[in-house]
């Protein structure tokens with residue numbers, strides 16, 4: 544099985560959680576894309592749901608498939624969000640934002656009664672931090688914010704390089720919200736809660752990719768089958 548087959552397996556299992564009439568949050572990334580494709584096929588067969596997307600990319604995909612789309616203004620309470628992750632640990636703590644959609648992903652997840660992560664089991668880790676932690680910042684005062692982020696990281700006993708995220712053409716990546724992303728290459732995050740709190744205190748930080756206490760379950764696919772963490 545290819546990694547893409549595993550993503551499809553996890554997405555297909557998540558589709559079984561969807562019930563008629565549900566208000567759904569749609570994630571971003573290659574795994575979430577499979578889920579949206581599968582959901583689109585069910586909608587074409589008559590499934591009645593209403594969805595809110597976590598990025599412009601997912602919004603366009605869902606609309607092209609004919610999935611009924613709403614906004615958090617019209618639909619501020621969601622039943623279930625299905626999204627991918629860059630890392631998930633045994634306590635369902637996540638690193639997200641590899642696809643630069645962490646801000647909307649976190650807002651949508653926080654509006655959802657349940658957030659179910661779909662991924663191949665390479666995303667399951669014993670300690671968060673091998674994947675660089677995305678930190679979304681406002682462009683104004685970039686150097687001030689960069690220094691404050693470095694200090695916050697040091698204050699919780701971590702260390703590493705901060706890299707301003709760029710697109711393949713070398714230009715600085717701008718998120719759907721008009722912000723930049725600093726990727727923190729930490730190797731390991733010993734105290735995710737303390738780091739999250741320290742980052743949240745920095746004025747120029749809009750959000751960070753530590754999703755703590757948001758995911759209610761993870762569906763992890765491997766060549767030998769599915770593992771479900773949580774409910």
Ligand code: 5RP
Pocket residue numbers: 570571572573574575626627628629638639640641642643644645648
């Ligand atoms: C986007 C995300 C994605 O969910 C995360 O990067 C996982 O993506 P993929 O399913 O392509 O591995 O957080 O901001």
